[in-house]
Amino acid sequence: MSSSPVLQITGLSGGYSMNRPVLHDVSLQVQPGEMIGLIGLNGAGKSTTMKHILGLMSPHKGEITVQGKTREADPNQYHSALSFVPESPLLYEEMTVREHIEFTARAYGVERSDYESRSSHLAALFHMEDKMDSLSAHLSKGMKQKVMIMCAFVARPALYVIDEPFLGLDPLGIRSLLDFMMELKKGGASILLSSHILSTIENYCDRFIVLHQGKIIAQGTLKEMASAAGQHGLSLEQLFYELVQGGK
Structure with missing residues (x-):
């Protein structure tokens, strides 16, 4: 399996207005076969980050590559390498x-x-x-919502960008989705997953990225983030609360 990141975001600043950026110098990577949980409060910049990845918004600064390609240099290769599940189904x-x-x-x-x-x-x-x-x-x-998920998964791109997929799903649908994402991950696919249901994704994601007010305030495994914050033994939900409430 390649060691090069499937998704690379470097120094991304952007938003709906040049004078009031939503994102501030965001840098992150998603490696092959890795599931990353992108978490934050409403308005933290999660959906804005995803819109930049999808090419729906243009960065004010910074660069985004998918499998080493930028959207500007090779739009066909860029877009064919990713699939998206939106928060609200559009059919x-x-x-x-x-x-x-x-x-x-x-x-x-x-x-x-x-x-x-x-x-x-x-x-x-x-x-x-x-x-x-x-x-x-x-x-x-x-x-x-299931149709949107099925459409995204009928293809086999390198990267899946998934925004709040559990809304509207019944418990069996949530379990089926999580199990299938794990199956894809084992096959080498990369997943960037945004969700507010932290207790659900805690045991599925390899790493987490915490966005707060458009900035990354913590990232790593749950153990790494807890250690850096001096908050050992906390659940993801407890640690997230400590981080966004102005903890270490």
Whole structure:
């Protein structure tokens, strides 16, 4: 497995206005086969960071590379190397679940045989077999979220960017998603995961990055962050509270 980071962010500053940046000198890496938890309060800059990775926002300063490529230098290679699950599902109301997944597979150049086996596996994993030919307009919010997840996972890019995926999912759906992300990770995929449900991701992520007011205030394994903060033996949720409340 390559030792070069799949995602490299260096000195990123950016936001919606040049005069009021949301992010301030953010630098982070995601290695192959690594799941990183990006955590912070509302407004900390998590979604803004993801929008910069996706190319929806342009940095004021700094650089972002995916598999060593910048979006400006090689947009096709850059975008084909990542997949995104948004916080709120965005679907075409007059397309079926199957059509959404097939459309995504074609966009990523997935072979027909791979598409068929992967879509069948995902439908079974998320208990959506009987909904594959249903229009998205007729789905519940949780089912729509499952469709977004299935679309992201029918491709096999190097990097998955996942923003608050557990909202709307039932407990079985959450467990299925976590288990599948672990399966992908073991296969070498990299995952940048944002979530407020810290107790859920604590035992799944390899490292954590704590964003607060647009700056990284801590990063590393739970043990490393607790040691640096002088707060040994705390859970991720307890440590996060100490960090954002002005602890060490």
